[in-house]
Amino acid sequence: MxxxxxxxxxxxxxxxxxxxxxxxxxxxxxxxxxxxxxxxxxxxxxxxxxxxxxxxxxxxxxxxxxxxxxxxxxxxxxxxxxxxxxxxxxxxxxxxxxxxxxxxxxxxxxxxxxxxxxxxxxxxxxxxxxxxxxxxxxxxxxxxxxxxxxxxxxxxxxxxxFGLSVYDKPSNACLASRIPVGMEVTYEKLRKIESSEIIVKSIFGVRQVRVRDHGEIARIEVGRDELGRMFDPEKLDLLDKKLKELGFRFVTIDASGYKSGKLAVVD
Structure with a gap:
Protein backbone atom coordinates (compact mmCIF):
# COMPACT_ATOMS: atom_id res chain seq x y z
CA MET A 1 0.00 0.00 0.00
CA PHE A 162 11.90 5.25 3.20
CA GLY A 163 13.89 5.94 6.35
CA LEU A 164 12.98 9.58 6.98
CA SER A 165 13.82 10.56 10.55
CA VAL A 166 10.62 12.64 10.84
CA TYR A 167 8.28 9.66 10.25
CA ASP A 168 6.93 9.86 13.80
CA LYS A 169 7.59 13.56 14.46
CA PRO A 170 4.71 15.25 16.31
CA SER A 171 2.85 17.91 14.38
CA ASN A 172 3.91 21.48 15.00
CA ALA A 173 2.94 25.02 14.07
CA CYS A 174 4.53 28.44 14.14
CA LEU A 175 5.27 29.90 17.57
CA ALA A 176 2.65 32.62 17.06
CA SER A 177 -0.04 29.92 17.30
CA ARG A 178 0.67 29.81 21.06
CA ILE A 179 -0.56 33.39 21.52
CA PRO A 180 -4.34 33.78 22.00
CA VAL A 181 -6.28 35.56 19.26
CA GLY A 182 -6.41 39.29 19.91
CA MET A 183 -3.12 39.43 21.84
CA GLU A 184 -0.37 41.09 19.81
CA VAL A 185 2.52 38.99 18.52
CA THR A 186 5.92 40.28 19.68
CA TYR A 187 9.51 39.06 19.46
CA GLU A 188 9.63 38.88 23.27
CA LYS A 189 6.63 36.56 23.46
CA LEU A 190 7.92 34.30 20.68
CA ARG A 191 11.32 33.86 22.29
CA LYS A 192 9.75 33.26 25.70
CA ILE A 193 7.46 30.59 24.24
CA GLU A 194 10.30 28.88 22.38
CA SER A 195 12.53 28.84 25.46
CA SER A 196 9.66 27.54 27.62
CA GLU A 197 8.94 24.64 25.28
CA ILE A 198 12.61 23.66 25.23
CA ILE A 199 12.57 23.65 29.04
CA VAL A 200 9.43 21.48 29.23
CA LYS A 201 10.91 18.95 26.81
CA SER A 202 14.25 18.82 28.58
CA ILE A 203 12.79 18.37 32.08
CA PHE A 204 10.03 15.87 31.32
CA GLY A 205 11.21 14.13 28.14
CA VAL A 206 7.92 14.79 26.35
CA ARG A 207 7.67 15.30 22.59
CA GLN A 208 4.35 17.03 21.87
CA VAL A 209 4.46 20.37 23.69
CA ARG A 210 2.70 23.72 23.44
CA VAL A 211 3.28 26.53 25.91
CA ARG A 212 0.35 28.92 25.50
CA ASP A 213 1.17 32.49 26.52
CA HIS A 214 -1.79 34.01 28.40
CA GLY A 215 0.09 37.07 29.61
CA GLU A 216 1.14 36.27 33.17
CA ILE A 217 0.07 32.63 32.78
CA ALA A 218 1.92 29.86 30.95
CA ARG A 219 -0.55 27.11 30.04
CA ILE A 220 1.31 23.94 29.11
CA GLU A 221 -0.22 21.32 26.85
CA VAL A 222 1.42 17.95 26.22
CA GLY A 223 0.14 14.90 24.35
CA ARG A 224 -2.47 12.99 26.33
CA ASP A 225 -0.28 9.90 26.17
CA GLU A 226 2.48 11.89 27.89
CA LEU A 227 0.45 13.63 30.60
CA GLY A 228 1.53 11.09 33.22
CA ARG A 229 5.13 12.26 32.92
CA MET A 230 4.19 15.74 34.09
CA PHE A 231 3.37 14.92 37.71
CA ASP A 232 6.75 14.57 39.34
CA PRO A 233 6.80 17.12 42.20
CA GLU A 234 10.54 17.81 42.02
CA LYS A 235 10.43 18.32 38.26
CA LEU A 236 7.36 20.54 38.61
CA ASP A 237 9.24 22.71 41.11
CA LEU A 238 12.09 23.07 38.63
CA LEU A 239 9.65 23.86 35.81
CA ASP A 240 7.92 26.49 37.92
CA LYS A 241 11.24 28.13 38.76
CA LYS A 242 12.54 28.12 35.17
CA LEU A 243 9.39 29.52 33.57
CA LYS A 244 9.03 32.21 36.21
CA GLU A 245 12.61 33.23 35.46
CA LEU A 246 11.43 33.80 31.87
CA GLY A 247 8.75 36.21 33.05
CA PHE A 248 5.60 34.16 33.75
CA ARG A 249 3.92 34.64 37.14
CA PHE A 250 1.86 31.44 37.05
CA VAL A 251 2.61 28.06 35.44
CA THR A 252 -0.25 25.68 34.71
CA ILE A 253 -0.70 22.30 33.02
CA ASP A 254 -3.78 21.77 30.87
CA ALA A 255 -5.44 18.62 32.21
CA SER A 256 -7.08 17.86 28.85
CA GLY A 257 -3.72 17.67 27.06
CA TYR A 258 -2.71 18.93 23.64
CA LYS A 259 -5.30 19.44 20.95
CA SER A 260 -4.67 21.24 17.66
CA GLY A 261 -6.45 24.55 17.23
CA LYS A 262 -7.30 25.23 20.89
CA LEU A 263 -6.63 28.93 20.42
CA ALA A 264 -8.33 29.19 17.04
CA VAL A 265 -11.48 31.26 16.70
CA VAL A 266 -13.98 30.22 14.04
CA ASP A 267 -16.34 32.97 12.89
Whole structure:
Protein backbone atom coordinates (compact mmCIF):
# COMPACT_ATOMS: atom_id res chain seq x y z
CA MET A 1 0.00 0.00 0.00
CA UNK A 2 2.74 2.46 0.98
CA UNK A 3 4.89 1.86 -2.10
CA UNK A 4 1.85 2.32 -4.31
CA UNK A 5 1.03 5.58 -2.57
CA UNK A 6 4.53 6.91 -3.14
CA UNK A 7 4.39 5.79 -6.78
CA UNK A 8 1.17 7.78 -7.20
CA UNK A 9 2.78 10.79 -5.57
CA UNK A 10 5.88 10.53 -7.76
CA UNK A 11 3.71 10.21 -10.86
CA UNK A 12 1.76 13.34 -9.92
CA UNK A 13 4.72 15.54 -10.91
CA UNK A 14 4.77 16.34 -14.65
CA UNK A 15 7.83 14.89 -16.37
CA UNK A 16 10.45 17.47 -17.24
CA UNK A 17 9.02 20.15 -14.97
CA UNK A 18 10.81 22.08 -12.26
CA UNK A 19 9.19 22.33 -8.83
CA UNK A 20 9.55 24.24 -5.57
CA UNK A 21 8.56 22.27 -2.46
CA UNK A 22 7.68 24.25 0.66
CA UNK A 23 9.59 22.21 3.26
CA UNK A 24 8.52 23.02 6.81
CA UNK A 25 10.44 20.36 8.73
CA UNK A 26 7.36 18.19 9.28
CA UNK A 27 6.61 14.74 7.90
CA UNK A 28 4.01 15.85 5.33
CA UNK A 29 6.22 18.22 3.36
CA UNK A 30 9.15 15.82 3.76
CA UNK A 31 7.27 13.07 1.92
CA UNK A 32 6.27 15.49 -0.86
CA UNK A 33 9.92 16.55 -1.15
CA UNK A 34 10.97 12.89 -1.33
CA UNK A 35 8.50 12.21 -4.14
CA UNK A 36 9.53 15.36 -6.01
CA UNK A 37 13.18 14.37 -5.80
CA UNK A 38 12.39 10.87 -7.08
CA UNK A 39 10.29 12.27 -9.90
CA UNK A 40 12.41 15.19 -11.05
CA UNK A 41 15.90 14.79 -9.60
CA UNK A 42 17.77 18.09 -9.57
CA UNK A 43 14.70 19.89 -10.91
CA UNK A 44 13.15 19.59 -7.45
CA UNK A 45 14.11 22.34 -5.00
CA UNK A 46 13.05 22.46 -1.34
CA UNK A 47 12.58 25.86 0.27
CA UNK A 48 12.18 26.56 3.96
CA UNK A 49 11.05 30.00 5.06
CA UNK A 50 12.64 31.36 8.22
CA UNK A 51 10.09 34.06 8.98
CA UNK A 52 11.00 34.71 12.62
CA UNK A 53 8.08 32.72 14.05
CA UNK A 54 9.64 29.39 13.13
CA UNK A 55 11.34 27.61 16.04
CA UNK A 56 15.06 26.95 15.58
CA UNK A 57 14.32 23.25 16.13
CA UNK A 58 12.02 23.20 13.10
CA UNK A 59 14.60 24.88 10.89
CA UNK A 60 17.25 22.37 11.97
CA UNK A 61 14.86 19.49 11.23
CA UNK A 62 14.13 20.86 7.76
CA UNK A 63 17.86 21.01 7.01
CA UNK A 64 18.33 17.46 8.27
CA UNK A 65 15.48 15.93 6.29
CA UNK A 66 16.58 17.72 3.10
CA UNK A 67 19.98 16.05 3.52
CA UNK A 68 18.34 12.66 4.04
CA UNK A 69 16.38 13.08 0.81
CA UNK A 70 19.32 14.56 -1.08
CA UNK A 71 17.24 17.42 -2.39
CA UNK A 72 18.63 20.88 -3.04
CA UNK A 73 17.57 23.04 -0.11
CA UNK A 74 17.31 26.81 0.21
CA UNK A 75 16.39 28.81 3.31
CA UNK A 76 14.79 32.18 2.66
CA UNK A 77 14.47 34.79 5.38
CA UNK A 78 11.92 37.51 6.00
CA UNK A 79 10.20 38.94 9.05
CA UNK A 80 6.49 38.33 9.57
CA UNK A 81 6.44 40.81 12.42
CA UNK A 82 6.94 43.61 9.90
CA UNK A 83 3.38 42.88 8.71
CA UNK A 84 0.90 44.74 10.96
CA UNK A 85 -1.97 42.49 9.82
CA UNK A 86 -0.06 39.48 11.16
CA UNK A 87 1.06 41.19 14.38
CA UNK A 88 -2.45 42.20 15.45
CA UNK A 89 -3.26 38.49 15.63
CA UNK A 90 -6.91 38.45 14.72
CA UNK A 91 -8.74 35.36 13.50
CA UNK A 92 -7.03 35.71 10.11
CA UNK A 93 -3.42 35.63 11.31
CA UNK A 94 -2.72 32.37 9.48
CA UNK A 95 -4.22 33.80 6.31
CA UNK A 96 -1.86 36.78 6.40
CA UNK A 97 1.08 34.50 7.23
CA UNK A 98 0.42 32.12 4.36
CA UNK A 99 -0.34 34.91 1.91
CA UNK A 100 3.13 36.31 2.54
CA UNK A 101 4.69 32.84 2.33
CA UNK A 102 2.91 32.14 -0.94
CA UNK A 103 4.16 35.39 -2.42
CA UNK A 104 7.76 34.62 -1.41
CA UNK A 105 7.54 31.09 -2.82
CA UNK A 106 6.13 32.44 -6.08
CA UNK A 107 9.06 34.82 -6.29
CA UNK A 108 11.55 32.02 -5.69
CA UNK A 109 9.81 29.88 -8.32
CA UNK A 110 10.14 32.66 -10.86
CA UNK A 111 13.86 33.03 -10.11
CA UNK A 112 14.40 29.27 -10.41
CA UNK A 113 12.28 28.87 -13.54
CA UNK A 114 9.95 26.50 -11.69
CA UNK A 115 6.48 25.84 -13.08
CA UNK A 116 5.07 24.41 -9.85
CA UNK A 117 5.02 25.26 -6.15
CA UNK A 118 3.72 22.52 -3.83
CA UNK A 119 3.21 21.98 -0.11
CA UNK A 120 2.50 19.12 2.28
CA UNK A 121 -1.19 19.75 2.99
CA UNK A 122 -3.06 16.42 3.17
CA UNK A 123 -6.73 15.47 3.27
CA UNK A 124 -6.80 15.27 7.07
CA UNK A 125 -5.84 18.96 7.26
CA UNK A 126 -9.07 19.92 5.51
CA UNK A 127 -11.16 18.95 8.55
CA UNK A 128 -9.76 21.89 10.57
CA UNK A 129 -10.35 25.62 10.27
CA UNK A 130 -7.25 26.67 8.29
CA UNK A 131 -7.49 29.99 6.48
CA UNK A 132 -3.79 29.59 5.67
CA UNK A 133 -4.63 26.82 3.20
CA UNK A 134 -6.93 29.19 1.31
CA UNK A 135 -4.17 31.81 1.21
CA UNK A 136 -1.71 29.35 -0.33
CA UNK A 137 -4.28 28.30 -2.95
CA UNK A 138 -4.84 31.94 -3.86
CA UNK A 139 -1.11 32.22 -4.49
CA UNK A 140 -0.97 29.19 -6.77
CA UNK A 141 0.46 26.63 -4.32
CA UNK A 142 -0.76 23.09 -5.04
CA UNK A 143 -1.18 20.17 -2.64
CA UNK A 144 -0.49 16.83 -4.34
CA UNK A 145 -1.59 14.77 -1.34
CA UNK A 146 -4.98 16.49 -1.22
CA UNK A 147 -5.48 15.88 -4.93
CA UNK A 148 -4.54 12.20 -4.48
CA UNK A 149 -6.59 11.70 -1.31
CA UNK A 150 -3.60 10.83 0.90
CA UNK A 151 -3.91 11.26 4.68
CA UNK A 152 -1.59 11.44 7.68
CA UNK A 153 -1.38 7.74 8.56
CA UNK A 154 -0.39 6.86 4.99
CA UNK A 155 2.17 9.68 4.97
CA UNK A 156 3.81 8.40 8.14
CA UNK A 157 3.98 4.87 6.71
CA UNK A 158 5.70 6.17 3.58
CA UNK A 159 8.16 8.24 5.60
CA UNK A 160 9.03 5.27 7.82
CA UNK A 161 9.47 2.90 4.89
CA PHE A 162 11.90 5.25 3.20
CA GLY A 163 13.89 5.94 6.35
CA LEU A 164 12.98 9.58 6.98
CA SER A 165 13.82 10.56 10.55
CA VAL A 166 10.62 12.64 10.84
CA TYR A 167 8.28 9.66 10.25
CA ASP A 168 6.93 9.86 13.80
CA LYS A 169 7.59 13.56 14.46
CA PRO A 170 4.71 15.25 16.31
CA SER A 171 2.85 17.91 14.38
CA ASN A 172 3.91 21.48 15.00
CA ALA A 173 2.94 25.02 14.07
CA CYS A 174 4.53 28.44 14.14
CA LEU A 175 5.27 29.90 17.57
CA ALA A 176 2.65 32.62 17.06
CA SER A 177 -0.04 29.92 17.30
CA ARG A 178 0.67 29.81 21.06
CA ILE A 179 -0.56 33.39 21.52
CA PRO A 180 -4.34 33.78 22.00
CA VAL A 181 -6.28 35.56 19.26
CA GLY A 182 -6.41 39.29 19.91
CA MET A 183 -3.12 39.43 21.84
CA GLU A 184 -0.37 41.09 19.81
CA VAL A 185 2.52 38.99 18.52
CA THR A 186 5.92 40.28 19.68
CA TYR A 187 9.51 39.06 19.46
CA GLU A 188 9.63 38.88 23.27
CA LYS A 189 6.63 36.56 23.46
CA LEU A 190 7.92 34.30 20.68
CA ARG A 191 11.32 33.86 22.29
CA LYS A 192 9.75 33.26 25.70
CA ILE A 193 7.46 30.59 24.24
CA GLU A 194 10.30 28.88 22.38
CA SER A 195 12.53 28.84 25.46
CA SER A 196 9.66 27.54 27.62
CA GLU A 197 8.94 24.64 25.28
CA ILE A 198 12.61 23.66 25.23
CA ILE A 199 12.57 23.65 29.04
CA VAL A 200 9.43 21.48 29.23
CA LYS A 201 10.91 18.95 26.81
CA SER A 202 14.25 18.82 28.58
CA ILE A 203 12.79 18.37 32.08
CA PHE A 204 10.03 15.87 31.32
CA GLY A 205 11.21 14.13 28.14
CA VAL A 206 7.92 14.79 26.35
CA ARG A 207 7.67 15.30 22.59
CA GLN A 208 4.35 17.03 21.87
CA VAL A 209 4.46 20.37 23.69
CA ARG A 210 2.70 23.72 23.44
CA VAL A 211 3.28 26.53 25.91
CA ARG A 212 0.35 28.92 25.50
CA ASP A 213 1.17 32.49 26.52
CA HIS A 214 -1.79 34.01 28.40
CA GLY A 215 0.09 37.07 29.61
CA GLU A 216 1.14 36.27 33.17
CA ILE A 217 0.07 32.63 32.78
CA ALA A 218 1.92 29.86 30.95
CA ARG A 219 -0.55 27.11 30.04
CA ILE A 220 1.31 23.94 29.11
CA GLU A 221 -0.22 21.32 26.85
CA VAL A 222 1.42 17.95 26.22
CA GLY A 223 0.14 14.90 24.35
CA ARG A 224 -2.47 12.99 26.33
CA ASP A 225 -0.28 9.90 26.17
CA GLU A 226 2.48 11.89 27.89
CA LEU A 227 0.45 13.63 30.60
CA GLY A 228 1.53 11.09 33.22
CA ARG A 229 5.13 12.26 32.92
CA MET A 230 4.19 15.74 34.09
CA PHE A 231 3.37 14.92 37.71
CA ASP A 232 6.75 14.57 39.34
CA PRO A 233 6.80 17.12 42.20
CA GLU A 234 10.54 17.81 42.02
CA LYS A 235 10.43 18.32 38.26
CA LEU A 236 7.36 20.54 38.61
CA ASP A 237 9.24 22.71 41.11
CA LEU A 238 12.09 23.07 38.63
CA LEU A 239 9.65 23.86 35.81
CA ASP A 240 7.92 26.49 37.92
CA LYS A 241 11.24 28.13 38.76
CA LYS A 242 12.54 28.12 35.17
CA LEU A 243 9.39 29.52 33.57
CA LYS A 244 9.03 32.21 36.21
CA GLU A 245 12.61 33.23 35.46
CA LEU A 246 11.43 33.80 31.87
CA GLY A 247 8.75 36.21 33.05
CA PHE A 248 5.60 34.16 33.75
CA ARG A 249 3.92 34.64 37.14
CA PHE A 250 1.86 31.44 37.05
CA VAL A 251 2.61 28.06 35.44
CA THR A 252 -0.25 25.68 34.71
CA ILE A 253 -0.70 22.30 33.02
CA ASP A 254 -3.78 21.77 30.87
CA ALA A 255 -5.44 18.62 32.21
CA SER A 256 -7.08 17.86 28.85
CA GLY A 257 -3.72 17.67 27.06
CA TYR A 258 -2.71 18.93 23.64
CA LYS A 259 -5.30 19.44 20.95
CA SER A 260 -4.67 21.24 17.66
CA GLY A 261 -6.45 24.55 17.23
CA LYS A 262 -7.30 25.23 20.89
CA LEU A 263 -6.63 28.93 20.42
CA ALA A 264 -8.33 29.19 17.04
CA VAL A 265 -11.48 31.26 16.70
CA VAL A 266 -13.98 30.22 14.04
CA ASP A 267 -16.34 32.97 12.89
Missing amino acids: TATSLDRLVSWFPAGSRVIVALSGGVDSAVVALAAKKALGDNAIAITADYKTLADEELATARKVAQEIGIRHLVIEYDELENPEFVKNDGMRCYHCRTELGQHLAGEAKKAGAQLVVDGTNIDDLSDYRPGIRALRENGVKSPMVELGIGKAEIRRMAKE
